[in-house]
Amino acid sequence: xxxxxxxQALLIIILTLGAITMxxxxxxxxxTALKTAPETVRVPPTWIPKHLQWQNFVTAWHAAPFxxxxxxxxxxxxxxxxxxxxxxxxxxxxxxxxxxYGKNFLFALFLSTMMVPGEMLIIPNFVTLSKFSLIxxxxxxxxxxxxxxxxVFTLRQTFNAxxxxxxxxxxxxxxxDWHFLWTMMxxxxxxxxxxxxxxxxxGSWNSFMWPLIVTNTAKVRTLPVGLNAFTSDAGTQFQxxxxxxxxxxLPMIIxxxxxQKYIIAGIxxxxxxx
Amino acid sequence: MSKRRQYNNLSAQxxxxxxxxxxxxxxxxxGCLIVDVKFQNVSLAYDNVNNILNNISFTIPExxxxxxxxxxxxxxxxxxNLISGLLSPTGGQIFFxxxxxxxxxALARKVGMVFQNYALYPHMSVxxxxxxxxxxxxxxxxxxxxxxxxxxxLVHVETELSKKPSELSGGQxxxxxxxxxxxxxxxxxxxxEPLSNLDARLRVEMREEIRRxxxxxxxxxxxxxxxxxxxxxIADQIMVLNEGKIQQFTTPNRLYDQPDNLFVAKFIGSPxxxxxxxxxxxxxxxxxxxxxxLSDGTTVAIRAESIVPATDPHDHLTMLPLTGxxxxxxxxxxxxxxxLNYGGHTIIADGFREQDLGRNGKSLQFALRPQGVxxxxxxxxxxxxxxxxxxxxxLKPTEVIHA
Numbered sequence: 127x128x129x130x131x132x133x134q135a136l137l138i139i140i141l142t143l144g145a146i147t148m149x150x151x152x153x154x155x156x157x158t159a160l161k162t163a164p165e166t167v168r169v170p171p172t173w174i175p176k177h178l179q180w181q182n183f184v185t186a187w188h189a190a191p192f193x194x195x196x197x198x199x200x201x202x203x204x205x206x207x208x209x210x211x212x213x214x215x216x217x218x219x220x221x222x223x224x225x226x227y228g229k230n231f232l233f234a235l236f237l238s239t240m241m242v243p244g245e246m247l248i249i250p251n252f253v254t255l256s257k258f259s260l261i262x263x264x265x266x267x268x269x270x271x272x273x274x275x276x277x278v279f280t281l282r283q284t285f286n287a288x289x290x291x292x293x294x295x296x297x298x299x300x301x302x303d304w305h306f307l308w309t310m311m312x313x314x315x316x317x318x319x320x321x322x323x324x325x326x327x328x329g330s331w332n333s334f335m336w337p338l339i340v341t342n343t344a345k346v347r348t349l350p351v352g353l354n355a356f357t358s359d360a361g362t363q364f365q366x367x368x369x370x371x372x373x374x375x376l377p378m379i380i381x382x383x384x385x386q387k388y389i390i391a392g393i394x395x396x397x398x399x400x
Numbered sequence: 401m402s403k404r405r406q407y408n409n410l411s412a413q414x415x416x417x418x419x420x421x422x423x424x425x426x427x428x429x430x431g432c433l434i435v436d437v438k439f440q441n442v443s444l445a446y447d448n449v450n451n452i453l454n455n456i457s458f459t460i461p462e463x464x465x466x467x468x469x470x471x472x473x474x475x476x477x478x479x480x481n482l483i484s485g486l487l488s489p490t491g492g493q494i495f496f497x498x499x500x501x502x503x504x505x506a507l508a509r510k511v512g513m514v515f516q517n518y519a520l521y522p523h524m525s526v527x528x529x530x531x532x533x534x535x536x537x538x539x540x541x542x543x544x545x546x547x548x549x550x551x552x553x554l555v556h557v558e559t560e561l562s563k564k565p566s567e568l569s570g571g572q573x574x575x576x577x578x579x580x581x582x583x584x585x586x587x588x589x590x591x592x593e594p595l596s597n598l599d600a601r602l603r604v605e606m607r608e609e610i611r612r613x614x615x616x617x618x619x620x621x622x623x624x625x626x627x628x629x630x631x632x633x634i635a636d637q638i639m640v641l642n643e644g645k646i647q648q649f650t651t652p653n654r655l656y657d658q659p660d661n662l663f664v665a666k667f668i669g670s671p672x673x674x675x676x677x678x679x680x681x682x683x684x685x686x687x688x689x690x691x692x693x694l695s696d697g698t699t700v701a702i703r704a705e706s707i708v709p710a711t712d713p714h715d716h717l718t719m720l721p722l723t724g725x726x727x728x729x730x731x732x733x734x735x736x737x738x739x740l741n742y743g744g745h746t747i748i749a750d751g752f753r754e755q756d757l758g759r760n761g762k763s764l765q766f767a768l769r770p771q772g773v774x775x776x777x778x779x780x781x782x783x784x785x786x787x788x789x790x791x792x793x794x795l796k797p798t799e800v801i802h803a
Contacts, residue, residue: 289517289519291515291516291517291519292519292521294486294506294513294515294519295513295515295519295521295580296521296532297486297506297507298484298486298506298507298511298512298513298533299532299533299536299580299584300507300533300536300537300584301532301536305536310521310523313523314522314523
């Protein structure tokens, strides 16, 4: 009994430490967003600002065309997520249920792309897109992210868990592969598909490096790139940067809090982390 | 006058019953052609090496319930999948009635199938599950809902229509699966080990249900099982398969009374039939079997209920009372089970009453009844008693007798 209690206590301590580690950056962001410029660099640092500077948020919002960025982010995130889900569902179905020549080889090939670091793809992708004259357009922000093998792999595992008999039964009942996919597989894999979707929404919304490289005007820039406005040769205005960061990540925090059970279900099912 | 009225009443009742049965038949066979299934020299090999089925031919008669019975890996599920069209044979032809369906896919063959795990669509309600094949066939919504309800009533799940499959018991899921299979008015209904996921009591109940539904709809039904008792209770005829070959194809009672070979004799019946090397007991059989059997026989098989006390008034085989040693006796309620040492082997007898039992370790006299004693030759074929060969083709429907 006491042994159980000790291990319980240990577990709680470890989890608490983990939670604090995760939360500190967010708290620091909020606290900095409410400081004056001198207070942000004061040593020793203060956790709670002396006078809360709420006007930082207003100043930050007007410092760059954040409304345009916000709309751009919304467009890019929506289109990439829907597009990626569409390709993922089709590819996962093919790898899970269809028999075609070279299936296993193709799967191994795709699997091996997961070992290529994302940074290595930046230059080839950039070159390709510039040849198509797509640099500084929404196309550049969307097209490279319309397929993700990680998502395909995750969904294939979920599809594989659906019994074959269901597929045979549906075929005998007169259902085509296409119809079976959308009326059986997809509804039955709702939680995995939601998880993949949310991961893509978060990834797309937070994406910084790629939009920074392929865009050069405010017209097509997204929110994370907009945060760059507060960094100049003369230094960084931390209080404004943090205020802007707060409203940039706020939609994602809301999305995560509402749908976290799907994310966790999706990750624990695939046995992989995102 | 009153007699007259009674007579009228009775004939009216008879008329109503007949009319009802007729309507039922019309109702559930509407649009479905009742056909037989013919296999001509069908083979199936995986990777062109392993012959799962080796050149088999048979005819499953129309409108009846036929069991494919055998141990796991004998090819019975493969045979079922060949009928359904989910598998294609590597050789031979398959006919439904006069129609060659060898090249047709599962959908075009219009078969209804019930899977071992039922394969109900988990996210659809019971009614939607039953109506799904009709939805696929583009039946008008009002019509399919009406027929869906009729089918649900046929299988007695009419009160569960809006539930999801996971909210149903195993037996109810089974019923829904059968209703769904019947929804497309199949020419043939296939059931792949449909009872093996149910508990013992439900299994007995459901096998009677399947039989009732089959008789009411009249659809040609093929039922796969590895359970010989289940097969004997449910089937009009049974095809026993082993190692991809048909061992015997006949009615359940003939299978039990006249097994063609040692495999069938051992597979059918519980407790398992006693087998003794014929050489050990040849002298005892001198007076009952012809000399050719005496020389060719290698195994004698005796059913447990055919071993009776020597004093039993039933007819016995014309041989001297046999002598064995009682090893052990047990009584389980109304059954007794007696282990005897005879011909160097321990055999089980359950035809003894308690008062006929002797003492353990002492010798006991017994006799054999004429039914349930068989002699097999080296290759396992029955050579005694001789009867008209039954392994050529199954019986015509009119000859079928069911217990």
